[in-house]
Amino acid sequence: MSGSIASSGCPEYCMWASSAVVRRQLFLIRSLGGYCCRIHSHRMRGIQGANVEASEADAESIIRRVTPALDPIRYKGQAGKIAVIGGCREYTGAPYFAAISALKLGADLSHVFCTKDAATVIKSYSPELIVHPVLEESYSVRDDERDSVSAKVLSEVGKWMERFDCIVVGPGLGRDQFLMGCVSDIMRHARQSSIPIVIDGDGLFLVTNNLDLVRGNPLAVLTPNINEYKRLVEKALDCEVNDEDGTNQLQLLARRIDGVTILRKGKSDFISDGEAVTSVSTFGSPRRCGGQGDILSGSVAVFSSWARRHLLSTKEATGKSLSNPMVLGCIAGSALLRRAAALAFQNKKRATLTTDIIEYLGKSLEDICPAE
Amino acid sequence: MSGSIASSGCPEYCMWASSAVVRRQLFLIRSLGGYCCRIHSHRMRGIQGANVEASEADAESIIRRVTPALDPIRYKGQAGKIAVIGGCREYTGAPYFAAISALKLGADLSHVFCTKDAATVIKSYSPELIVHPVLEESYSVRDDERDSVSAKVLSEVGKWMERFDCIVVGPGLGRDQFLMGCVSDIMRHARQSSIPIVIDGDGLFLVTNNLDLVRGNPLAVLTPNINEYKRLVEKALDCEVNDEDGTNQLQLLARRIDGVTILRKGKSDFISDGEAVTSVSTFGSPRRCGGQGDILSGSVAVFSSWARRHLLSTKEATGKSLSNPMVLGCIAGSALLRRAAALAFQNKKRATLTTDIIEYLGKSLEDICPAE
Numbered sequence: 001m002s003g004s005i006a007s008s009g010c011p012e013y014c015m016w017a018s019s020a021v022v023r024r025q026l027f028l029i030r031s032l033g034g035y036c037c038r039i040h041s042h043r044m045r046g047i048q049g050a051n052v053e054a055s056e057a058d059a060e061s062i063i064r065r066v067t068p069a070l071d072p073i074r075y076k077g078q079a080g081k082i083a084v085i086g087g088c089r090e091y092t093g094a095p096y097f098a099a100i101s102a103l104k105l106g107a108d109l110s111h112v113f114c115t116k117d118a119a120t121v122i123k124s125y126s127p128e129l130i131v132h133p134v135l136e137e138s139y140s141v142r143d144d145e146r147d148s149v150s151a152k153v154l155s156e157v158g159k160w161m162e163r164f165d166c167i168v169v170g171p172g173l174g175r176d177q178f179l180m181g182c183v184s185d186i187m188r189h190a191r192q193s194s195i196p197i198v199i200d201g202d203g204l205f206l207v208t209n210n211l212d213l214v215r216g217n218p219l220a221v222l223t224p225n226i227n228e229y230k231r232l233v234e235k236a237l238d239c240e241v242n243d244e245d246g247t248n249q250l251q252l253l254a255r256r257i258d259g260v261t262i263l264r265k266g267k268s269d270f271i272s273d274g275e276a277v278t279s280v281s282t283f284g285s286p287r288r289c290g291g292q293g294d295i296l297s298g299s300v301a302v303f304s305s306w307a308r309r310h311l312l313s314t315k316e317a318t319g320k321s322l323s324n325p326m327v328l329g330c331i332a333g334s335a336l337l338r339r340a341a342a343l344a345f346q347n348k349k350r351a352t353l354t355t356d357i358i359e360y361l362g363k364s365l366e367d368i369c370p371a372e
Numbered sequence: 373m374s375g376s377i378a379s380s381g382c383p384e385y386c387m388w389a390s391s392a393v394v395r396r397q398l399f400l401i402r403s404l405g406g407y408c409c410r411i412h413s414h415r416m417r418g419i420q421g422a423n424v425e426a427s428e429a430d431a432e433s434i435i436r437r438v439t440p441a442l443d444p445i446r447y448k449g450q451a452g453k454i455a456v457i458g459g460c461r462e463y464t465g466a467p468y469f470a471a472i473s474a475l476k477l478g479a480d481l482s483h484v485f486c487t488k489d490a491a492t493v494i495k496s497y498s499p500e501l502i503v504h505p506v507l508e509e510s511y512s513v514r515d516d517e518r519d520s521v522s523a524k525v526l527s528e529v530g531k532w533m534e535r536f537d538c539i540v541v542g543p544g545l546g547r548d549q550f551l552m553g554c555v556s557d558i559m560r561h562a563r564q565s566s567i568p569i570v571i572d573g574d575g576l577f578l579v580t581n582n583l584d585l586v587r588g589n590p591l592a593v594l595t596p597n598i599n600e601y602k603r604l605v606e607k608a609l610d611c612e613v614n615d616e617d618g619t620n621q622l623q624l625l626a627r628r629i630d631g632v633t634i635l636r637k638g639k640s641d642f643i644s645d646g647e648a649v650t651s652v653s654t655f656g657s658p659r660r661c662g663g664q665g666d667i668l669s670g671s672v673a674v675f676s677s678w679a680r681r682h683l684l685s686t687k688e689a690t691g692k693s694l695s696n697p698m699v700l701g702c703i704a705g706s707a708l709l710r711r712a713a714a715l716a717f718q719n720k721k722r723a724t725l726t727t728d729i730i731e732y733l734g735k736s737l738e739d740i741c742p743a744e
Contacts, residue, residue: 070658070722073639075598079660106722109662120489124496127465128663128725133489362723371658371721 054247054270054277059335062328064369066307067106080107082301083160084168085186086201087114088137088179091172092121094201094294097354098171099129101298104361105336107305110298111164113157113186115179116140118172132156138178146178153182158189165305166196170203171294180206187213194219196304196326200297204228208235216258218273221304221326223263223297232262246270247277261326263300265293269334273324280331284338285345291354295361296337303336304329339364426619426642426649431707434700436741438679439478452479454673455532456540457558458573459486460509460551463544464493466573466666469726470543471501473670476733477708479677482670483536485529485558487551488512490544504528510550518550525554530561537677538568542575543666552578559585566591568676568698572669576600580607588630590645593676593698595635595669604634618642619649633698635672637665641706645696652703656710657717663726667733668709675708676701711736 068079082102087095095118099110111130112122119133134156141149161167167190169183183206190197196219199207204224207213208231214220224232233241233249236256242249247270254262255274264270268281307325340360345352440451454474459467467490471482483502484494491505506528513521533539539562541555555578562569568591571579576596579585580603586592596604605613605621608628614621619642626634627646636642640653679697712732717724 072655072658074658074660075638076660076662076664103661103725104723106659108660120493123464123493126727127468127497128661128727129465130463130662132462362720365723366721371717 054279057271057278057280057331057335059280059282059331060368062307063303063332063336063365066303066310066325066328066332067365067369068306068309070371077108077163080165080302080305081109081111081163082107082166082168082298082305083111083113083164084171084298085113085135085157085183086169086171086173086203087112087118087122087131088135088172088174088176089115089117089139090174092118092125093291093354094172096122096125096129097291097294097358098168098200098298098301100126101295101358101361102302103128104358105299105302105365107302111160114172132160135179135182137174137176139176141178150178150182150185154185154189157186161189161193161195164195165308166198166301168198168200168297168301170199170201170206171297173202173206175202175205184210184213191217191219196301196308197221198223198297198301198304200293204232208232211236211257214257214260216260218259218261218324219326220260221263221300221330222257222260223265223293223300223330225265225293229264247272251275251277261324261330263296263330263334265296269330271327271330271334273327275324278327278331280334280338282335282338283342285341285352285357287341287345287350287352289353292337292341292357295340295354295357296333299333299336299361300329302329303332307332336361336364336368339367426651429643429650429652429703429707431652431654431703432740434679435675435704435708435737438675438682438697438700438704439737439741440678440681442743449480449535452537452674452677453481453483453535454479454538454540454670454677455483455485455536456543456670457485457507457529457555458541458543458545458575459484459490459494459503460507460544460546460548461487461489461511462546464490464497465663465726466544468494468497468501469663469666469730470540470572470670470673472498473667473730473733474540474674475500476730477671477674477737479674483532486544504532507551507554509546509548511548513550522550522554522557526557526561529558533561533565533567536567537680538570538673540570540572540669540673542571542573542578543669545574545578547574547577556582556585563589563591568673568680569593570595570669570673570676572665576604580604583608583629586629586632590631590633590696591698592632593635593672593702594629594632595637595665595672595702597637597665601636619644623647623649633696633702635668635702635706637668641702643699643702643706645699647696650699650703652706652710654707654710655714657713657724657729659713659717659722659724661725664709664713664729667712667726667729668705671705671708671733672701674701675704679704708733708736708740711739 084095084099095112095114099112102110113132113134115135115137116133119131123131134153136149198221200223230241236253250264250270250272254272259274261273268279271278304326307328311325341357343360344356348356456467456471467484471484474482485504485506487507487509488505491503495503506525508521570593572595602613608625622636622642622644626644631646633645640651643650676698679700683697713729715732716728720728
């Protein structure tokens with residue numbers, strides 16, 4: 001097995017599969033501020049025979065740790081301002097799901113930046129969202145005006161950027177080439193402004209084809225599903241997905257993209273920033289209706305913003321950052337979605353839709369971390 | 373403290389912070405028809421050592437006092453006709469929240485005047501609203517037609533104006549320069565027609581940059597949040613917000629704009645028309661989701677219309693006006709929003725959104741002032 005991986009162009013694999021890695025993982029688990037306290041049975045056989053384990057996150061404790069207290073002296077915006085970049089002629093549900101999920105978890109403001117066609121529809125789903133009809137697709141842009149339109153799109157989004165605690169790129173974005181170019185510019189702008197960024201759906205298609213958009217950005221999270229993960233592994237590691245050694249491979253993938261956080265979605269979700277690998281295995285729902293990934297991306301955006309703020313304040317107090325906020329955000333988002341999906345399924349069975357799951361986000365959070 | 377204010381160009385401050393002010397306030401409180409019957413603990417140290425107190429309103433008694441009886445012989449329109457001026461390409465939720473809140477409190481008709489882009493969406497939120505797609509933004513108006521379009525907008529809104537008991541200017545208005553010009557004309561027209569006007573959101577941006585739009589208008593209410601208040605103080609008083617002496621400063625601000633009523637939103641809401649300062653401190657909800665200010669503006673519009681009618685009828689009977697209807701409307705609106713927010717939060721916790729609060733406006737009013 002190790003031979004097959006090595007021959008697929010993954011030289012770093014050997015380094016990561018040694019028993020030293022296991023020790024390092026355990027050390028990191030201990031040093032991650034207590035969020036990895038139960039060792040779960042996701043045992044995977046590493047290269048050279050080492051058994052590398054992903055640690056099952058104590059997600060509820062993380063959720064309690066990062067969720068801010070509701071203090072009456074706070075004012076609008078302090079519990080989080082999120083933006084979703086997505087929504088085109090074809091897709092309008094996905095950006096809505098991501099943006100409304102952020103609000104239902106407790107963010108104060110949720111924006112969507114989409115095309116004009118999508119904007120009217122997304123606005124009509126809910127008056128709670130602020131929807132900006134500023135993106136453009138190729139069909140609406142003449143060749144000779146591409147540069148000026150592109151600059152205008154960046155300027156329209158850019159003037160809002162610094163207000164956001166996190167942006168989600170990808171839900172319902174589509175794959176129009178002109179639009180992809182504009183969104184690449186937006187991602188670069190977000191990075192320059194140190195705005196965390198969660199990338200899902202068509203945003204992952206964009207990033208997989210241009211890894212430099214996220215390489216070395218510790219504030220970037222990728223949330224691939226099975227197919228998106230496959231393409232990412234093929235592109236970044238130049239090999240096939242190896243489920244026998246999934247933990248090692250995920251760790252290596254995150255390192256190869258130099259410090260981004262990856263949430264690999266599946267029966268269990270696996271999360272790594274190139275250091276420890278953590279899993280979230282709470283059973284959610286057997287329904288696989290479209291849109292659950294959008295809830296996840298919106299939730300990860302909120303929780304990682306909260307975690308970032310929590311860690312910054314802790315750092316101020318203790319002079320030491322306890323962990324990676326993006327990893328904490330992934331764990332919290334994954335666990336909360338699973339809990340909400342389980343509640344929705346209990347109630348609606350085969351008829352469970354994404355909207356039903358969103359309605360349980362509040363109760364799920366309340367059960368873990370009461371508001372009062 | 374007094375030095376810092378005096379040096380910030382607020383000469384009237386000294387006059388207002390003398391102990392004579394305290395006596396005058398107490399006299400005004402007594403003469404305000406009984407709506408300030410409990411003295412609350414918002415104690416603030418005035419200049420020259422005087423302790424100036426804001427009186428906590430007996431809001432429930434005011435709500436009962438001004439809310440009209442539901443008499444079967446009344447016909448459509450008599451319980452209130454409200455209009456919201458707002459809604460542009462970017463914002464549609466805010467004017468909807470303000471307009472629907474007015475209906476949910478018991479107004480008979482609620483109109484929205486917005487741009488064409490916004491109108492379709494706002495109409496789709498609810499068939500209860502009457503939505504006029506008459507406003508225009510710069511991008512849809514050629515330079516050579518600005519005057520004629522501007523005149524047409526004013527004429528379209530103006531022909532409805534006298535039917536309204538109150539207009540709300542600002543929710544989701546945006547800051548387009550051409551639109552701002554048209555809305556300034558609408559505000560002048562409302563004033564000439566003696567139509568009360570509640571100004572929030574981008575309407576406050578407009579007014580802060582041109583205080584003459586409201587100066588000396590006793591039928592105008594400004595409802596600034598923390599940031600909007602800051603800009604208003606800087607512009608009108610040429611100094612910084614001084615929370616240590618907040619009551620005095622609010623009183624002075626209302627006087628400087630010559631008799632408008634200001635509702636300063638915060639943990640407690642403070643209300644002044646330049647005479648007494650009243651507070652509403654009932655605990656609402658710790659959620660700060662966007663849109664709650666729009667509920668407030670719509671509610672203040674309804675309650676101040678009711679208060680105005682109530683006071684006019686009382687005047688007819690007794691020959692004496694008991695109080696300022698705009699102040700009464702602010703107190704009632706503030707208290708009712710807080711009550712509805714508390715009920716919504718009790719039910720939805722962190723997932724509480726503005727729509728949830730609106731659903732409790734009816735019950736909140738019923739609890740205080742039963743319809744039968």
